[in-house]
Amino acid sequence: MNRKKIITIILVLVALSAVWYFFFRKKENPVVITTQKPFYGHISTSVTATGAVQPVDTxxxxxxxxxxxxxxxxxxxxxxxxxxxxxxxDKVLLQAEVDRNRGQVANAQSQQVYQEAQFKRQEQLYKVGAISRADYDNANFLYKAAIASVESARASLRTAERNLFFxxxxxxxxxxxxxxxxxxxxxxxxxxxxxxxxxxxxDITKMQVQASVDEADIGNVRDSQRVSFTVDAYLNDEFAGKVQEIRLRPSVSANVVTYTTIISANNDDMKLKPGMTATVTIYTAERDHALLIPSKALMFKPDSALSKKFKLISIAPPAAERHKRAVPVTGGDRDTTRRLTHDKGKNAEATNYVWVQRGDTLLQKKVEIGLNDNTRAEVLSGLSPDEDVITGMQEVTDKKAAGSGGQASPFMPQRRRR
The missing domain is CATH 2.40.50.100 (RNA polymerase II/Efflux pump adaptor protein, barrel-sandwich hybrid domain)
Structure with missing residues (x-):
């Protein structure tokens, strides 16, 4: 009896295990990695800003x-x-002012002629002793005053004529x-x-854009850098220019500091009009024929699922080892850490690594990165164009495998079942 019970229990356990294995066990989905070979192309880093189109000189x-x-x-x-x-x-009033001053000049000139004749007579009488020294000095004074009056009247006439010209x-x-x-x-x-x-x-064939560049980006902007910009009136057209001047006076609005950057542009086709709003892209650095990889390859890290399918070879020190190499630096109320570096001017956190697939082996390689526009990164050293750089990984489920071929679109009308 006991033997039958034991056999029965064993059979029940085997049955339950079979049911769990075939119906309830979570199947492990296969992991597929995506790779891409490095390629040569153009890369640039840029700063974006907005501004207004203005004539060069008004x-x-x-x-x-x-x-x-x-x-x-x-x-x-x-x-x-x-x-x-x-x-x-209207010249009526100013013309009358000119005529009045001309009359004053004529009056002053007649006074000068009269006082000149008087002075000459008084001078002859003074020489023969017929008049006193005081009478002679008075005649001399009146003559010189008449000369000054003529000059004053002429100056007033010139002023009136100039105002008439204006x-x-x-x-x-x-x-x-x-x-x-x-x-x-x-x-x-x-x-x-x-x-x-x-x-x-x-000259409206030469225009300029007054762009407001944020203080966080102005440090990378230099004179003569290449610029491209668009305006709302011509969304399909891209206009070219270059940085001409970076003005030192800041502009503060809502605690945001910007600097006015002058960008020169040609307007031979007369499409640009004063006052248009421009969306500006300033290329702070550019490379032609650079070896490029996707930026997401720099952030890829294999997990435990890949270790079952591939052999992983890592050259980067683990996080615990990097923490041991950190040197405590004390000062103030807090303790901070400073990482030891072997390269001058570079810290350990700036080191870049990528993973490369070689058959069933995933090898980690140290690379030197130049420009990075957050989509592609320039590789200065550490990779060759014929290597397969891993950019990501994904699990392939049954639904994905069944996928695009047999699954109908939920938006398409379906035939009713009979």
Missing amino acids: VAVGTQVSGILKYIYADFNSEVKKGQLLAEL TEIYSPIDGVVLNRSVSVGQTVAASFNTPTLFVIAK
Whole structure:
């Protein structure tokens, strides 16, 4: 009886084990690694910013005298030449001022002639002793005062004539009128601030972008670096330029510090217009024909699942060993650690490693990395183009294996079952 019970228990256990093995046991999914060979190509690191398109040189044309605007000879977008008449103020009052000063000059000149004749007569009488020294000095004084009055009247006349000339407003440069701030019949008052009548751009075939670069990125920006930018009006067009100037004066807005960077650009096709918003990319470093690998290869680390399928050979010291090599540095209220380095100017944390597949062996290799744009990285040494660099790994499930071939799209209409 006991023997039958033991046999029964054994059979039940075997049955349960078989049920668990075939129905409930979690199957281990195979692990597949993805590799890619290093390749040669172009890589660059860049800084992005936004800015506004502006003409290289603009001139604000104003008036030095007050008056009513009588004529306007230029409008928006008008092409003007240097010395071209743009506008004209009413000349009636200023012309009257010129005429008044001319009359004063004539009066002063007649006074000078009269006082000169008087002085000559008094001089002859003084020589023969007919008048006193005081009468002679008084005549001399009146004569010299008349001469000074003539000079003063002439100066006032020149001022009035100059003010009359200022009623005609001329273009100081060759260019295009960007803005007209006045209309015919409007009164302009010239006081401490000269009123602006026109804004003229010198040459709109050459434009500049005033980009605001963040303080975290400005350290990598240099003069003459290559720049590309786009504007909302032409999303499919990319415009080229170069860094011309980095202004030292900072701009602070909401505790964010930016620096104005001037970027020069050609506008021969006249697509760029003043005031357009530009999205700027400044290329801080570039390499042509560089050996490249995906950046995610630098972050790949094999796990225990790969050790069952591949032989792993690691050359990097484990984390415990790196911690032992750390030297404590005391100071202040906290203890910090400083890692020992064998290379000058480089720390151990900056060392880069990648994994390479060689048959059924995964070998870790130390590489020297140059530029890294977070998508691709430049390999300076440690790899050759014919090696298979591991970029990642994934588990292949039954659903993935069954996958794309037999599975219908849930968005497609399905036929009803009968």
